[in-house]
Amino acid sequence: xxxxxxxxxxxxxxxxxxxxxxxxxxxxxxxxxxxxxxxxxxxxxxxxxxxxxxxxxxxxxxxxxxxxxxxxxxxxxxxxxxxxxxxxxxxxxxxxxxxxxxxxxxxxxxxxxxxxxxxxxxxxxxxxxxxxxxxxxxxxxxxxxxxxxxxxxxxxxxxxxxxxxxxxxxxxxxxxxxxxxxxxxxxxxxxxxxxxxxxxxxxxxxxxxxxxxxxxxxxxxxxxxxxxxxxxxxxxxxxxxxxxxxxxxxxxxxxxxxxxxxxxxxxxxxxxxxxxxxxxxxxxxxxxxxxxxxxxxxxxxxxxxxxxxxxxxxxxxxxxxxxxxxxxxxxxxxxxxxxxxxxxxxxxxxxxxxxxxxxxxxxxxxxxxxxxxxxxxxxxxxxxxxxxxxxxxxxxxxxxxxxxxxxxxxxxxxxxxxxxxxxxxx
RNA sequence: GUGAGCGUAGCUCAGCUGGUUAGAGUACUGGACUGUGGAUCCAGUUGUCGCGGGUUCGAAUCCCGUCGCUCACCCCA
Numbered sequence: 090x091x092x093x094x095x096x097x098x099x100x101x102x103x104x105x106x107x108x109x110x111x112x113x114x115x116x117x118x119x120x121x122x123x124x125x126x127x128x129x130x131x132x133x134x135x136x137x138x139x140x141x142x143x144x145x146x147x148x149x150x151x152x153x154x155x156x157x158x159x160x161x162x163x164x165x166x167x168x169x170x171x172x173x174x175x176x177x178x179x180x181x182x183x184x185x186x187x188x189x190x191x192x193x194x195x196x197x198x199x200x201x202x203x204x205x206x207x208x209x210x211x212x213x214x215x216x217x218x219x220x221x222x223x224x225x226x227x228x229x230x231x232x233x234x235x236x237x238x239x240x241x242x243x244x245x246x247x248x249x250x251x252x253x254x255x256x257x258x259x260x261x262x263x264x265x266x267x268x269x270x271x272x273x274x275x276x277x278x279x280x281x282x283x284x285x286x287x288x289x290x291x292x293x294x295x296x297x298x299x300x301x302x303x304x305x306x307x308x309x310x311x312x313x314x315x316x317x318x319x320x321x322x323x324x325x326x327x328x329x330x331x332x333x334x335x336x337x338x339x340x341x342x343x344x345x346x347x348x349x350x351x352x353x354x355x356x357x358x359x360x361x362x363x364x365x366x367x368x369x370x371x372x373x374x375x376x377x378x379x380x381x382x383x384x385x386x387x388x389x390x391x392x393x394x395x396x397x398x399x400x401x402x403x404x405x406x407x408x409x410x411x412x413x414x415x416x417x418x419x420x421x422x423x424x425x426x427x428x429x430x431x432x433x434x435x436x437x438x439x440x441x442x443x444x445x446x447x448x449x450x451x452x453x454x455x456x457x458x459x460x461x462x463x464x465x466x467x468x469x470x471x472x473x474x475x476x477x478x479x480x481x482x483x484x485x486x487x488x489x490x491x492x493x494x495x496x497x498x499x500x501x502x503x504x505x506x507x508x509x510x511x512x513x514x515x
Numbered sequence: 516g517u518g519a520g521c522g523u524a525g526c527u528c529a530g531c532u533g534g535u536u537a538g539a540g541u542a543c544u545g546g547a548c549u550g551u552g553g554a555u556c557c558a559g560u561u562g563u564c565g566c567g568g569g570u571u572c573g574a575a576u577c578c579c580g581u582c583g584c585u586c587a588c589c590c591c592a
Binding site: 094097148149150153170199201203204205206207208209213214215216217282346347348364365366368369370371393394395396397398399417419448449450451452453454455456457458464466468469477479481484486 | 516517544545548550551552553583584585586587588589590591592
């Protein structure tokens with residue numbers, strides 16, 4: 090029999106790792122809450138067109154979608170990212186009618202069919218936000234500030250924030266035209282990827298990683314020289330508010346993002362040492378997307394981050410979950426132990442017990458490997474109504490009356506108590 | 516889609532240029548310690564050597580194929 094395995098590019102997350110994911114999600118929720126964002130949970134799959142209309146079918150992400158037909162031959166796709174789904178939902182429920190600026194956040198799995206490697210999976214987890222309904226460049230700065238706030242809360246440092254403006258549709262069009270004009274002259278000498286880009290997405294030639302291409306494309310106009318007056322003003326306002334918030338940034342006039350829907354402000358947060366994937370979070374404005382998906386003409390700005398990459402860039406260890414109590418017992422007293430476990434749990438004390446009787450030595454060993462704070466030992470003393478309570482960290486033990494044990498343990502659970510054992514808990 | 520490296524015990528790996536019964540550490544179980552954990556020592560359990568074929572008297576070892584994993588390119592979170 091062949092061993093069944095999780096599909097390529099997917100992973101089972103359990104143990105310490107699951108705690109880490111939950112930790113990040115908890116931190117993210119609390120940060121988003123502080124900035125006034127509300128959670129939205131959209132379906133994991135949507136009609137294919139939701140994504141192809143927003144991301145662009147010809148983009149790499151468009152090609153990497155998991156698409157299938159259901160029993161009624163509806164063409165559906167697993168979401169490769171969540172901005173499109175959130176906007177679809179925003180339009181569907183006319184969220185624009187209830188508030189001027191709708192702030193939403195999401196957490197969950199995304200799917201892209203590609204070759205897995207460090208920091209890149211076929212099913213991966215993203216968190217992100219969308220603020221829909223405001224043109225203010227201050228909001229752009231706020232979104233970036235929030236993203237950085239999240240990183241610092243997670244203990245992630247040593248990153249670089251790169252920002253740029255790719256302008257409105259008009260700027261983008263003239264920019265593309267200018268690039269094509271220049272590229273014509275050197276097209277034959279560019280790498281094959283760039284030649285393809287020239288056809289499909291000329292502006293992306295600007296961030297080709299090929300050294301020879303970079304050398305040749307130095308002369309290409311970047312975004313800074315081409316913004317119209319309005320876009321220029323917006324960008325400098327946004328930069329001004331970044332300074333106000335004392336955020337360090339690098340303006341990268343060659344930063345253009347891969348998704349079709351971006352406009353004006355774009356940004357990336359990068360950190361070295363994550364394998365080949367150095368972008369941990371990215372985002373920007375998408376002032377035309379809502380309209381393109383059939384909604385009113387409403388501007389929006391958002392960002393997203395990949396949990397796998399956040400984890401790679403965190404060097405902090407998350408405290409492990411430790412039980413309060415381990416119940417050890419001599420096999421004669423299984424029922425007493427079983428009952429005690431039940432009582433402790435009813436009192437919100439977490440406890441472990443092995444319901445298959447083992448030697449005391451074995452149980453103590455287990456208690457210490459599971460890092461229980463106390464071990465309760467039920468032995469012959471129970472006949473006199475007494476129970477042994479062992480402080481595992483201080484290696485001391487005492488006998489205590491059976492009926493007092495709950496009270497005693499609850500009291501010791503108070504962190505203010507000087508006897509409260511050193512125990513890390515979030 | 517392209518390229519490279521690696522698949523041996525639950526986990527981490529050794530096993531060189533083919534040679535008899537496939538190893539270590541760790542984990543697990545028991546004992547030294549008959550009701551007390553992290554240390555030490557002793558003993559025990561664990562394998563279709565990824566799968567299929569070929570070369571050979573003989574293959575974990577060499578060759579071919581295949582599957583899987585990993586990393587990188589591309590792209591991206």
